[in-house]
Amino acid sequence: DAKTTQPTSMDCAEGRAANLPCNHSTISGNEYVYWYRQIHSQGPQYIIHGLKNNETNEMASLIITEDRKSSTLILPHATLRDTAVYYCIVRVVRNQGGKLIFGQGTELSVKP
Amino acid sequence: ETGVTQTPRHLVMGMTNKKSLKCEQHLGHNAMYWYKQSAKKPLELMFVYSLEERVENNSVPSRFSPECPNSSHLFLHLHTLQPEDSALYLCASSQELGQGNYGYTFGSGTRLTVV
Numbered sequence: 043d044a045k046t047t048q049p050t051s052m053d054c055a056e057g058r059a060a061n062l063p064c065n066h067s068t069i070s071g072n073e074y075v076y077w078y079r080q081i082h083s084q085g086p087q088y089i090i091h092g093l094k095n096n097e098t099n100e101m102a103s104l105i106i107t108e109d110r111k112s113s114t115l116i117l118p119h120a121t122l123r124d125t126a127v128y129y130c131i132v133r134v135v136r137n138q139g140g141k142l143i144f145g146q147g148t149e150l151s152v153k154p
Numbered sequence: 155e156t157g158v159t160q161t162p163r164h165l166v167m168g169m170t171n172k173k174s175l176k177c178e179q180h181l182g183h184n185a186m187y188w189y190k191q192s193a194k195k196p197l198e199l200m201f202v203y204s205l206e207e208r209v210e211n212n213s214v215p216s217r218f219s220p221e222c223p224n225s226s227h228l229f230l231h232l233h234t235l236q237p238e239d240s241a242l243y244l245c246a247s248s249q250e251l252g253q254g255n256y257g258y259t260f261g262s263g264t265r266l267t268v269v
Contacts, residue, residue, distance in 0.1 A: 085158075085244050
């Protein structure tokens with residue numbers, strides 16, 4: 043699976059949009075981009091995933107560049123409860139045996 | 155409730171003890187996983203079970219022994235652990251092999267302390 047690069051930490055003001063970048067320049071055509079988050083000492087939580095089109099759900103939006111070498115997770119109105127470590131992962135799915143391999147992630151601090 | 159339940163939530167054990175961690179998923183998934191998360195480190199994938207068969211063992215010491223008796227249950231048997239094995243142990247499940255959502259659902263973890 044391709045590796046990803048994320049900033050170690052970011053701050054965001056409560057109520058503002060949090061934009062978390064991820065670089066995955068070696069992504070393959072059959073690899074999806076996944077985002078998870080982990081609130082302190084809890085299990086990671088799935089947020090969103092996509093292949094090449096932008097995606098939106100009730101939690102966040104995922105913007106993938108046309109060349110698929112980078113993506114941005116957008117939390118439109120960050121709250122204090124969004125403080126967590128956010129992981130960007132690229133992964134082959136279906137029966138090609140893709141596993142979820144975590145990197146260091148971005149520690150997002152939402153401040154009042 | 156995430157659909158993946160881990161017990162116990164906290165465990166303190168001596169180095170000569172034998173204990174087991176339990177994971178149960180109520181989602182109808184066909185793959186289950188054990189991860190280890192040590193302080194200030196990323197999650198490390200330990201074991202992968204697909205359709206109750208172990209398909210991956212990432213160079214994990216033999217003092218950790220997984221068991222998957224059916225698609226809903228996963229155990230991690232522990233014996234003669236070392237203090238450096240103290241960590242958060244996370245179980246996850248997913249629906250693999252061509253069906254449904256490919257995301258993982260994680261349990262809340264077992265915080266293990268080896269003394």
